[in-house]
Amino acid sequence: xxxxxxxxxxxxxxxxxxxxxxxxxxxxxxxxxxxxxxxxxxxxxxxxxxxxxxxxxxxxxxxxxxxxxxxxxxxxxxxxxxxxxxxxxxxxxxxxxxxxxxxxxxxxxxxxxxxxxxxxxxxxxxxxxxxxxxxxxxxxxxxxxxxxxxxxxxxxxxxxxxxxxxxxxxxxxxxxxxxxxxxxxxxxxxxxxxxxxxxxxxxxxxxxxxxxxxxxxxxxxxxxxxxxxxxxxxxxxxxxxxxxxxxxxxxxxxxxxxxxxxxxxxxxxxxxxxxxxxxxxxxxxxxxxxxxxxxxxxxxxxxxxxxxxxxxxxxxxxxxxxxxxxxxxxxxxxxxxxxxxxxxxxxxxxxxxxxxxxxxxxxxxxxxxxxxxxxxxxxxxxxxxxxxxxxxxxxxxxxxxxxxxxxxxxxxxxxxxxxxxxxxxxxxxxxxxxxxxxxxxxxxxxxxxxxxxxxxxxxxxxxxxxxxxxxxxxxxxxxxxxxxxxxxxxxxxxxxxxxxxxxxxxxxxxxxxxxxxxxxxxxxxxxxxxxxxxxxxxxxxxxxxxxxxxxxxxxxxxx
Numbered sequence: 001x002x003x004x005x006x007x008x009x010x011x012x013x014x015x016x017x018x019x020x021x022x023x024x025x026x027x028x029x030x031x032x033x034x035x036x037x038x039x040x041x042x043x044x045x046x047x048x049x050x051x052x053x054x055x056x057x058x059x060x061x062x063x064x065x066x067x068x069x070x071x072x073x074x075x076x077x078x079x080x081x082x083x084x085x086x087x088x089x090x091x092x093x094x095x096x097x098x099x100x101x102x103x104x105x106x107x108x109x110x111x112x113x114x115x116x117x118x119x120x121x122x123x124x125x126x127x128x129x130x131x132x133x134x135x136x137x138x139x140x141x142x143x144x145x146x147x148x149x150x151x152x153x154x155x156x157x158x159x160x161x162x163x164x165x166x167x168x169x170x171x172x173x174x175x176x177x178x179x180x181x182x183x184x185x186x187x188x189x190x191x192x193x194x195x196x197x198x199x200x201x202x203x204x205x206x207x208x209x210x211x212x213x214x215x216x217x218x219x220x221x222x223x224x225x226x227x228x229x230x231x232x233x234x235x236x237x238x239x240x241x242x243x244x245x246x247x248x249x250x251x252x253x254x255x256x257x258x259x260x261x262x263x264x265x266x267x268x269x270x271x272x273x274x275x276x277x278x279x280x281x282x283x284x285x286x287x288x289x290x291x292x293x294x295x296x297x298x299x300x301x302x303x304x305x306x307x308x309x310x311x312x313x314x315x316x317x318x319x320x321x322x323x324x325x326x327x328x329x330x331x332x333x334x335x336x337x338x339x340x341x342x343x344x345x346x347x348x349x350x351x352x353x354x355x356x357x358x359x360x361x362x363x364x365x366x367x368x369x370x371x372x373x374x375x376x377x378x379x380x381x382x383x384x385x386x387x388x389x390x391x392x393x394x395x396x397x398x399x400x401x402x403x404x405x406x407x408x409x410x411x412x413x414x415x416x417x418x419x420x421x422x423x424x425x426x427x428x429x430x431x432x433x434x435x436x437x438x439x440x441x442x443x444x445x446x447x448x449x450x451x452x453x454x455x456x457x458x459x460x461x462x463x464x465x466x467x468x469x470x471x472x473x474x475x476x477x478x479x480x481x482x483x484x485x486x487x488x489x490x491x492x493x494x495x496x497x498x499x500x501x502x503x504x505x506x507x508x509x510x511x512x513x514x515x516x517x518x519x520x521x522x523x524x525x526x527x528x529x530x531x532x533x534x535x536x537x538x539x540x541x542x543x544x545x546x547x548x549x550x551x552x553x554x555x556x557x558x559x
Contacts, residue, residue: 017448022279022440023236025402031394039401044292048346048387052295054288054400055388056346057311062384066094067342068145068349069374071367072317072357074099074123076481078134081124084367085139091368092375095145095178097351098135099123099361100154106551107154107195109535110485111493113554119485121478122361126150126158127489127534132165141171146178147315147349149273151226152195155182156205157534160524163217179221179271179315182206185247186226188424189233189433194551195538199421201545204516207254212521214265221271223251224315231275232321234437237282238403241290242410243429244272245297247420249411252302258517262302266309270294276338276350277319282403283338285396287314287345288388289403293411316342316350320357327453329465331355332369339373343383344390356469365468489533496531502559504530505540512544 020026028035039045046052049059058064071093073084085096101123103115109127110119119125126135150158159180166176184202187195196202206223213222227235227244235243248269255265272290276283294312298304318338323331335352342350352373354366362370378384390396417423424430443449450456504527511523520541527537539549539557549557 021237021282021399022277023238023282023403023406025238025282025399025406031398033394035394035398039397044401045391045397051299051307051310053291053311055391057291057313057348059387061346061387062343062378063387066378066384067347067374068095068315069093069371069378070095070097070147070349070351071370071374072099072351072354072362073097073367074101074149075361076120076124076478077485078124078126078131079137080120080481082135082137082139084364085136087364088367088371089139089144091371093371095147095349096139097147097149098126099149100158101125103127104150104154104158104534105152105195107152107157107534107538108551109489109533110482111489112535112550112552114552116486117479117482119482121482123149125485126161128492128531129161129164129528130492130531132161136165141166141169142175147224148178148180149226151181151229152184152187153202153205153538154195154534155180155184156209156521157524157528157537159209159213159222160521161528163212163521164525164528173217174219176217177219179224179273180209181226181273182209182223183225183247185250185420185424186230186243189230189430197551198545198547199425201542201547203250203254203421205520205541207251207258208519208521210251210255210265210269211258211260211519214260214268218268221268221313223248223269224271224273226273228273228275228317230433231277231319234433234435234440236436237277237279237286238406239410239432239436240275241272241286241293242407243414243420244274245290245293245407246411246414246423248272249297249415250420253419254516256302262298262304263306263309266298266302266304267306267311270309270311271313271315271348274314274316275319275321276316276342276345278322278334278338280337280341281396281399283341284345284390285399285403287342287347288396288400289407290314291346292400292404293407297411313349314345314347316347318342318350318353320353323353323355323358324451324454325358327459327464328355328358328469329467330453331358332373335370336373336377339377340381340383343377344388346388355467359469363468492531492533498559500530501527501532501536505532505536505559508537509540509544512541 045054048056071088101120103119104126184196210222213220225244225247227240230243231240291312295310298310318335322334332355339352352370354362354370356366414423447455508523508527543549
């Protein structure tokens with residue numbers, strides 16, 4: 001017995017050592033009526049569907065309409081993604097999610113010298129109008145909403161291609177629904193930052209999409225700022241929403257400068273793409289607080305008169321950052337908890353992460369599991385039967401109020417700096433996120449934050465519950481897809497009417513030189529119809545605004 005290894009006691013885990021939320025809000029042992037002092041039900045909480053929409057934006061919430069059930073999708077060629085779309089629609093999906101590959105996000109074409117081996121590998125490759133025909137072949141755009149994840153200057157071109165395709169197919173644009181992230185400011189802190197600069201130009205193009213959409217695609221949400229990326233880069237729950245709301249104020253002010261009344265566009269720019277992490281109650285309260293903050297800003301600061309202008313729609317991808325490579329089966333539990341928080345937080349749309357996201361983009365098996373998390377919550381659990389069932393909880397209402405106050409502190413600080421662009425360019429927002437990222441990592445290393453299977457309750461690889469992880473297709477096959485995309489774009493350049501392309505691009509160049517208020521979406525659509533590519537369209541716009549044709553300064557305009 002003496003020589004055998006003794007089993008370590010887990011008694012130290014018999015109590016909960018957590019005394020604050022992930023964002024650092026202190027937690028009491030118990031909450032009671034005294035914690036609701038100063039909170040007025042009518043002004044601060046209200047019924048679901050009533051200002052300030054703390055309890056949700058509709059009176060009966062999911063009894064009237066379930067959340068949109070999406071699954072993260074974007075793989076290989078547009079034909080590959082189309083096949084996955086049809087599979088998911090057949091299994092109960094009610095919306096489509098389109099994640100562009102690295103090349104698309106960076107605003108360059110698959111035959112760019114730096115793109116070799118990347119096209120279609122980490123998402124779907126979309127660079128020309130013809131790609132939309134393959135992406136949505138056999139799918140009616142009037143019967144399903146589409147969410148594009150293209151948070152860069154490339155988003156403007158993707159939107160233009162989508163609308164051009166819808167027009168050519170004869171769709172009624174007033175019936176097309178969905179959203180596009182279309183927000184480049186936050187990309188300064190990501191691997192796609194090159195395609196977010198010049199920042200003023202990137203913000204101008206995003207505003208063009210907003211302006212064109214409110215006139216031509218009235219059911220479309222033309223900008224859905226990507227709070228998710230900021231969260232994954234370190235922003236805590238409070239910062240995530242505060243930074244994002246401050247960023248959205250940039251576009252609100254740009255639209256007002258273009259002569260639009262707040263109520264003319266606010267109802268269509270009120271969708272946020274967020275994260276939902278594992279701190280269950282904090283995430284629920286984050287969503288409730290963000291709705292309050294948005295509603296108050298729209299009404300009190302910008303003078304919105306319509307209720308629709310004050311409703312904040314929230315769309316979530318559960319946190320990939322919370323998932324582990326170790327014991328991936330545990331990720332099913334994490335994703336389910338985060339998805340439940342989405343429902344109890346009153347979201348309009350969310351896509352559960354895949355249990356294998358620590359390895360790669362969702363496989364068909366993990367995508368089906370994620371979709372069925374939707375279905376189990378919606379149809380088995382009955383958690384959607386009552387609007388905001390947690391309302392009135394001493395803890396929930398107190399935490400919501402505290403998070404609202406902290407969000408306003410950050411928003412006001414950014415306003416004092418001159419707005420989100422200045423706060424971004426100064427490096428302040430980045431340093432705040434870095435601080436939180438370091439803090440979280442230190443907590444994990446010191447085991448103040450327990451991650452099951454990673455820093456505690458670990459097992460050997462052999463002891464792990466077996467679960468399929470990896471890639472749908474071998475890496476060699478994906479590399480072949482990338483080469484095929486490169487060849488397809490090269491062939492497009494060779495076979496198209498070069499004069500028509502050049503004329504369209506030169507017209508776009510001339511229009512791009514007309515300044516901030518001149519909308520470029522119609523000229524982009526004409527260039528796409530002439531078979532111009534994503535890289536060419538952005539290139540001439542960049543040149544017209546005194547920037548390099550190629551964001552990486554490797555190639556030159558050659559038509």
